[in-house]
Amino acid sequence: NDEGLKALSARVVRAAPNDVQPNQMRAMVLAGHTGVWEAGPRSAAELKEAATHFERCAALCPAPVGKAHFAGQAAWCRSQADAM
Numbered sequence: 001n002d003e004g005l006k007a008l009s010a011r012v013v014r015a016a017p018n019d020v021q022p023n024q025m026r027a028m029v030l031a032g033h034t035g036v037w038e039a040g041p042r043s044a045a046e047l048k049e050a051a052t053h054f055e056r057c058a059a060l061c062p063a064p065v066g067k068a069h070f071a072g073q074a075a076w077c078r079s080q081a082d083a084m
Contacts, residue, residue, distance in 0.1 A: 002040050005029045013053070020060045024070075027053035031077050047081035050074075 009026040016022045030050035032039035042050075054074035058067045 002037060005037065018060065020057050020066075023053045023056045023060065026050075027057065027073065027077075031073070042080075044081040044084040047077045047084075051077035051081070 006029055009022075009029040012022040013026045027050045028034075030042065030046045030053065032042045051074040054070045054077060058070035058074065061067050061070060
């Protein structure tokens with residue numbers, strides 16, 4: 001469920017804070033990017049934290065295309081948070 005995934009993703013990032021995949025998981029869960037589970041509404045704080053994790057992914061990703069993708073996701077999250 002949504003709350004369980006939020007808790008799990010936080011634990012995963014704590015276990016491996018310098019890896020792309022855990023940060024991507026956390027960012028996607030906090031942003032509510034899903035087609036797999038029913039995500040509830042997101043707060044501005046959750047979207048801002050998601051943006052931070054997407055930015056971390058961009059910093060850790062060696063591929064320019066990946067960096068651009070993650071940076072775009074971060075920008076989207078911040079724009080959504082700012083609109084609230």
